[in-house]
Each structure stands twice: as structure tokens, then as C-alpha cells.
Amino acid sequence: MTALRLGTRRSALATTQSGWVADRLRAAGHEVELVEITTEGDVSGELLTAIGGTGVFAAAIRRALLEGRIDVAVHSLKDLPxxxxxxxxxAAVPVREDSRDVLVARDGLTLGELPxxxxxxxxxxxRTAQLAALGLGVQVRPIRGNVDTRIGLVTSGAVDAVVLxxxxxxxxxxxxEATEVLDPIQVLPAPGQGALAVECRSDRHDVVSAVSVxxxxxxRACVVAExxxxxxxxxxxxxxxxxxxxxxxxxxGLELSLRGFVGSEDGTVELRRSLVGPYAEPESLGRRLAQTMLEDGAAGLDLNDHPTSGTEPAAVDPAPAPRQAPHQPEQVS
Structure with missing residues (x-):
């Protein structure tokens, strides 16, 4: 048994996600204490694109890990650089929730029913780029805030709908409260969306062993490819x-099917491509699809907030354990 201090952001969603991980670690026989940490993304009222985007929710928690103030961190994987x-x-990427986006709209409307x-x-x-590319004539307004705040904009009439x-x-x-689940054919999710990353110090072999179950x-294979x-x-x-x-x-045998979207926020550029590759080579699949997209026009788009080096490996171990039988990813209704 290992006593673990698990770091989490203070939002309702973050503590719910961290609590889900903590419960599973407790079921495995470990003592777990939740430690709440405030991040830059939590205290700033600006849009994420204005304060840097990549890593604003992860930096403070990672610093606590490195300083030894916590033993384990739980992140929304899409927030990690x-x-x-x-x-x-x-050390662990637990089973993924449904990765799709949803619409929460007034009067129970779907995206196609919005005037x-x-x-x-x-x-x-x-989301802005893909909504614009659909050509539905809706206006996209930049917002931020937690789930309550965003849905509250719909109930108050400040906006007609939000995408979450x-x-x-x-x-x-x-x-x-969702009025429609958006088909990925219309709106592809963010890389890693719906997945959690359970992170710890690489030199804490006892913690790595406890979490890896x-x-x-x-x-893991899917998010490494994305x-x-x-x-x-x-x-x-x-x-x-x-x-x-x-x-x-x-x-x-098992393979990975990867779809990608790159576009401009005004919807004038929309590039969608897909590729199938070996299950055991997710990182290579992602690089090959990216190369195709770059050759087909993505190279001419400004895609950077805080740039990450294309030569760096994805920050998740790209070597999933081999599987022998078909498996359908878990869907939560």
C-alpha cells in the first residue's frame, strides 16, 4: 500500500475527475489525499488564447509534482503540452470517456435547427473553425469559464447555444442538459479530449507502479496518435x-484509424484527412497524417499559440501493450 497525495485543480470538473482516479487507487489498496492547487488558467479572466493556451492549467500542478508537494497529478489530457x-x-491514461463535443442550446434546439x-x-x-466551415450562418462568440458559467450564458439568453x-x-x-451530441464528421474533438493523464515523477518508481494499473x-494508443x-x-x-x-x-488484426482537421477560424479553409495504421505504431501514424496535411495545405496556416517542436515525441509513452482481440472503446451514456 502506498500513501498518495493527489494534486488537482479546484474546479468541480477537475475535482470530479481526480476523485474518480482517487477512488480507483483506493480500490487498489492505496491511501489517497486530494490536494487542491490553483493554476494560472483558474485565476485569469482572459481567454486561454490570450494567456498562452498550452499548459496554463498544468504548469502549477507539474511544479508541485517536481517540488515533491504532491505525488500524483490528474490532468485533462487535452490540456497537456x-x-x-x-x-x-x-504513468497511466485510464479508459477514455466519449470524446465528442455537445451542443447546449435554448429551447432544446440542435445545431441545424438554430436560426x-x-x-x-x-x-x-x-470549434470556431469547424462551426464556421459548416456554413450554417451562426455567429461564434468567444467565451470562457466553468461549465456552470457557460451553460448559464444560454439560460440567461446571453447566447443561443454553447459547445462543450x-x-x-x-x-x-x-x-x-445537452441538446445534441455533435458527430465528428461535423466537429472533430481536440486531440486527447475525453481522456485523463495521471502523471508522477519518473524517479518515484513506487508511485509509477501504483498508478500504472x-x-x-x-x-493510450489513440491519444498518442492524436x-x-x-x-x-x-x-x-x-x-x-x-x-x-x-x-x-x-x-x-487491430489497427488505428486516425482522422484530422485543420482550418482557419473564419471557415474559409477546411482540411480533413484520415489514415489507418498499425495499432503498435500510433506515434508514426500521427506523424504520417500530419505530413499529408502539411503537404495538402496545412503548412500555409498559422497554427501556433505556444509552439511545440514537431521533433519532440508526444508526452505520453507511445508504446501501448499489444492486444490480440478486437475491443470497442467504452462509451458512457
């Missing part, structure tokens, strides 16, 4: 890029 953090390791000129709120350039991650609503028990090989695409495009986590990898059954 793709470049590795020296001294730290993502032209309706105002849709989102703080994500990725389905995983967050599901974990908070508020999925019934939570790792889900299928989820984040490898993001890294190879030399883009930050708030860039207008979507990616979704799925485990599929090929002629010779």
Missing part, C-alpha cells in the same frame, strides 16, 4: 486542429 516535461512521466444569426459561444478556435466536451458533462452528471492500452499529429503540425493545444483515433479491426 505535447512536449515531454523533464522529470515527469504519464441564421444565432450566437454560439465557445472559447475554442478548433461531452466528457465533462458526463462526469458531472449533467449530460441531460489504471492504464488502458487502447486509450497528440503526435498535433506535435508534428507544430501546433499548440488551442490551435484550430481536431483529431480522433479509434481502434478498428483490420485484415491482419
Amino acid at each position: 505535447t512536449a515531454p516535461e523533464p522529470g515527469l512521466v504519464v 441564421a444569426g444565432s450566437v454560439v459561444g465557445t472559447g475554442s478556435p478548433r 466536451a461531452r466528457a465533462g458533462l458526463a462526469r458531472l452528471g449533467r449530460l441531460h 489504471l492504464d488502458d492500452p487502447d486509450t 497528440r503526435s499529429l498535433l506535435a508534428a503540425l507544430e501546433a499548440g493545444c488551442t490551435a484550430p486542429i481536431g483529431a480522433l483515433a479509434e481502434v478498428v479491426e483490420g485484415e491482419d
Whole structure:
């Protein structure tokens, strides 16, 4: 048994996610104490694109890990920079929630039912670009805040709808408030969306061993492919890029299917490509799809917030354990 101090942001969603991990570690026989940490992203009222985007939620928690004030950290994987953090390791990527986006709209409307000129709120350039590319005539307004704040903009009439991650609503028990789950054909999720990263110091072998039992090989393979695409495009986590990898059954066994989106926020440029590759080579798959997208026009787009080096590996161990039988990723309804 290992006594673990688990660092988490203070938001309702962050503590719910961290509590979910803590419960599973306790079930494995460990003592777990939650330690709340305030991050730059929590105290700033500015849009994430204005304060740097990549890593604003992770930096303070990672600093606490490196300083030994906590033993384990739980992050939303989509918030982590793709470049590795020296001294730290993502010891587990637990089974993923449904990665899709959802719409929360007035009067129970779907995206296609919103009248032209309706105002849709989102703080994500990725969502903004894909909504604009659909050509529905809606106006996108930049917003930020927690789930309560964003949904409150709809109930107050400040906006007609907001777009959120389905995983967050599901974990908070508020999925019934969504009026539509958006098909990835319309809006691809962010790389790593719906997945958690359980991180610890690489020199704490006892903690790595305790946490690694939570790792889900299928989820890890998918998010490594998605984040490898993001890294190879030399883009930050708030860039207008979507990616979704799925485990599929090929002629010779399990494979990974990866779809990617790159676009401009005004919707005038929309580039979607897909590729299938070996299950055991997710990082290579992401790089190859990125190369295709760069050759087909992505190289001409400004994709950087805080740039990450395309030569850096994704900050999740890209070597999933081999599987022999087909597996469908868990869906939470």
C-alpha cells in the first residue's frame, strides 16, 4: 500500500475527475489525499488564447509534482503540452470517456435547427473553425469559464447555444442538459479530449507502479496518435486542429484509424484527412497524417499559440501493450 497525495485543480470538473482516479487507487489498496492547487488558467479572466493556451492549467500542478508537494497529478489530457516535461512521466491514461463535443442550446434546439444569426459561444478556435466551415450562418462568440458559467450564458439568453466536451458533462452528471451530441464528421474533438493523464515523477518508481494499473492500452494508443499529429503540425493545444483515433479491426488484426482537421477560424479553409495504421505504431501514424496535411495545405496556416517542436515525441509513452482481440472503446451514456 502506498500513501498518495493527489494534486488537482479546484474546479468541480477537475475535482470530479481526480476523485474518480482517487477512488480507483483506493480500490487498489492505496491511501489517497486530494490536494487542491490553483493554476494560472483558474485565476485569469482572459481567454486561454490570450494567456498562452498550452499548459496554463498544468504548469502549477507539474511544479508541485517536481517540488515533491504532491505525488500524483490528474490532468485533462487535452490540456497537456505535447512536449515531454523533464522529470515527469504519464504513468497511466485510464479508459477514455466519449470524446465528442455537445451542443447546449435554448429551447432544446440542435445545431441545424438554430436560426441564421444565432450566437454560439465557445472559447475554442478548433470549434470556431469547424462551426464556421459548416456554413450554417451562426455567429461564434468567444467565451470562457466553468461549465456552470457557460451553460448559464444560454439560460440567461446571453447566447443561443454553447459547445462543450461531452466528457465533462458526463462526469458531472449533467449530460441531460445537452441538446445534441455533435458527430465528428461535423466537429472533430481536440486531440486527447475525453481522456485523463495521471502523471508522477519518473524517479518515484513506487508511485509509477501504483498508478500504472489504471492504464488502458487502447486509450493510450489513440491519444498518442492524436497528440503526435498535433506535435508534428507544430501546433499548440488551442490551435484550430481536431483529431480522433479509434481502434478498428483490420485484415491482419487491430489497427488505428486516425482522422484530422485543420482550418482557419473564419471557415474559409477546411482540411480533413484520415489514415489507418498499425495499432503498435500510433506515434508514426500521427506523424504520417500530419505530413499529408502539411503537404495538402496545412503548412500555409498559422497554427501556433505556444509552439511545440514537431521533433519532440508526444508526452505520453507511445508504446501501448499489444492486444490480440478486437475491443470497442467504452462509451458512457
